[in-house]
Amino acid sequence: ISGFNAPRLAEKLNVCLTSDAAFTLLCQYDSLISKAAVSILGYTIISKVNFTNEKKFSLSLQGTQYRTAREEGRGIRARLNELYPQQSDLEQQYYCRALRLPNRTHPDVPVGDESKARVVEVVGQKAEFDFKARGHLEIGERLDIIRQRRLAHVSGHRSYYLRAAGARLQTALQNFALDLLQKRGFIPMVVPDVLKGVVFEGCGMQPHAHRSQVYSLDPARFPDFNLAGTGEVGIAGYFMDHAVNLTDVPVRTVCSSTCYRAETDTGRETWGLYRVHHFNKVEMFGVTADETGEESSQLLDEFVSLQKEIFSSLKLHYRVLDMPTEELGPPAFRKYDIEAWMPGRGSFGEISSASNCTDYQSRRLNIFYERGDGSLKYAHTVNATACAIPRTIIALLETHQTKEGTVRVPDALQPYLGLEVIEKPKYTPLKYIGPNQPNRPPRSPWR
Missing domain, CATH: 3.30.930.10 (Bira Bifunctional Protein; Domain 2)
Incomplete structure (x- = not known):
C-alpha cells in the first residue's frame, strides 16, 4: 500500500466509506500479510529441512541445536495458527469493503448530488x-x-x-x-x-x-x-x-x-x-x-x-x-x-x-x-x-x-x-364487498 492516499481516493471516486477506517483496514491487512509471509517462509524452510531431510538435518545439528530448531518450528506453527483466523476475517472485511468501491468517473461528469x-x-x-x-x-x-x-x-x-x-x-x-x-x-x-x-x-x-x-x-x-x-x-x-x-x-x-x-x-x-x-x-x-x-x-x-x-x-x-x-x-x-x-x-x-x-x-x-x-x-x-x-x-x-x-x-x-x-368500459366494473360493507354474507370459515 505504498503511496496509498485514502482521503484523495475517496474524493476522486466519491467513496461512501470512512477514509480512516479503510486506511486502517488496509494497514492491518498489509501488516498481517507481511507477518504471515515471514512465518510461512520460516516454517517452510524448517519443515523442508526438519521433516523432508531429517536424517541430513540431524547430522548437521546435534544435541541442543537440534532441540532449539525443533522448538522454533513449533513456535512458528503456533503463531501461524493464530494468524490464519485473523487473516480470514480481514480478507472477508477487505472483500466486502472493496465491493463498495465505485468505478472511475468521466472528467465531464458534474460533481455533487x-x-x-x-x-x-x-x-x-x-x-x-x-x-x-x-x-x-x-x-x-x-x-x-x-x-x-x-x-x-x-x-x-x-x-x-x-x-x-x-x-x-x-x-x-x-x-x-x-x-x-x-x-x-x-x-x-x-x-x-x-x-x-x-x-x-x-x-x-x-x-x-x-x-x-x-x-x-x-x-x-x-x-x-x-x-x-x-x-x-x-x-x-x-x-x-x-x-x-x-x-x-x-x-x-x-x-x-x-x-x-x-x-x-x-x-x-x-x-x-x-x-x-x-x-x-x-x-x-x-x-x-x-x-x-x-x-x-x-x-x-x-x-x-x-x-x-x-x-x-x-x-x-x-x-x-x-x-x-x-x-x-x-x-x-x-x-x-x-x-x-x-x-x-x-x-x-x-x-x-x-x-x-x-x-x-x-x-x-x-x-x-x-x-x-x-x-x-x-x-x-x-x-x-x-x-x-x-x-x-x-x-x-x-x-x-x-x-x-x-x-x-x-x-x-x-x-x-x-x-x-x-375508452371507458361498457361493462360494470367489479364492486368491492369489504368486511364492513352492507349486505355482505357471514365470513367464510375457510378464511
Whole structure:
C-alpha cells in the first residue's frame, strides 16, 4: 500500500466509506500479510529441512541445536495458527469493503448530488389542457385498466393489477421496443430472474447489504439466490467467464423481464405505478472492446439515441440529463437519465437511464474479448433502459388524456394495441364487498 492516499481516493471516486477506517483496514491487512509471509517462509524452510531431510538435518545439528530448531518450528506453527483466523476475517472485511468501491468517473461528469444534474437536451413541449390534468391512477381506475387499491390482503403495498387495455398496453410497449431494437441489430434474450449473489456483486450491487433493494430467497432453502431487479444482471451473467471475439463487438443484446425491487424507502411515491415492488422492463446491454478507449462512450451515445427514438415515437415531452457523481451508482463511469413530463404529477419523472460501466463489471465477472493474436482483454459493458413499463404508462396516460377521460394512443403503438383511443368500459366494473360493507354474507370459515 505504498503511496496509498485514502482521503484523495475517496474524493476522486466519491467513496461512501470512512477514509480512516479503510486506511486502517488496509494497514492491518498489509501488516498481517507481511507477518504471515515471514512465518510461512520460516516454517517452510524448517519443515523442508526438519521433516523432508531429517536424517541430513540431524547430522548437521546435534544435541541442543537440534532441540532449539525443533522448538522454533513449533513456535512458528503456533503463531501461524493464530494468524490464519485473523487473516480470514480481514480478507472477508477487505472483500466486502472493496465491493463498495465505485468505478472511475468521466472528467465531464458534474460533481455533487442530484441537484447538480446537467440538462443535455429537452425534447418536445409540455402537454396543455383546458381542464385540470388527472393523475395516472385516477385515469386508470376510471378506465378500469389499473387497480392498486385494496390489495393489502392480496399482494401487499406497492403492487398493482393491469387489465384489459392496461395489460395490452404493457404488451404493446414491450413488443414495440423489442421490434425496434431487433431492427437495429440487437439480439433478443430471455434471462433468469433468480440469480446468485456473485452476479449481483459483479454488477456493482450488494444483495446482502442492510436495506438492500434486492429481494433474497429463503437462505435455509435456497442459499445465495436472489430476485433480479433489472435484466442487466441476467444478461451480465450470460457473459460471465466468457470472451467475445474482437470482430464481433459491439455485441448488442436486449431482453424483456420482470424486475423485483424492495423499495425500502417507503416514504416516497407511496401510491401509483412510479415506485413499485415488481414491474416489467425492456433492457439493452452491450459488450464492446477497449482498443481506442472510446468504444464504450460511443455505444453509450448510441443507446441514448435509441431511447430518444422510442420516447419521441410515443409523443412524450422529455429531457436528457448528464447525472452527477452522487447519482451514478458504483459501476457507472458516466450515466444519462431521461425524465418525461408527467402532467398529473406536475413534474418530470425518470423513465430510463443509460450507463457506461467501462471495465468495472467485466473485471468482477471476467468478461473478456479476444484479439486476433489470441490474447484476452477485459471488455467494456454498457446498459440502458429501453422501456420501463409502469413509468412509461404513467407518462402516456397523463400526457395523452382527454377531457372526456379517455386516452389517445400514439400512432406508433396503435398497430400493437389495436386501438386509437382507450375508452371507458361498457361493462360494470367489479364492486368491492369489504368486511364492513352492507349486505355482505357471514365470513367464510375457510378464511
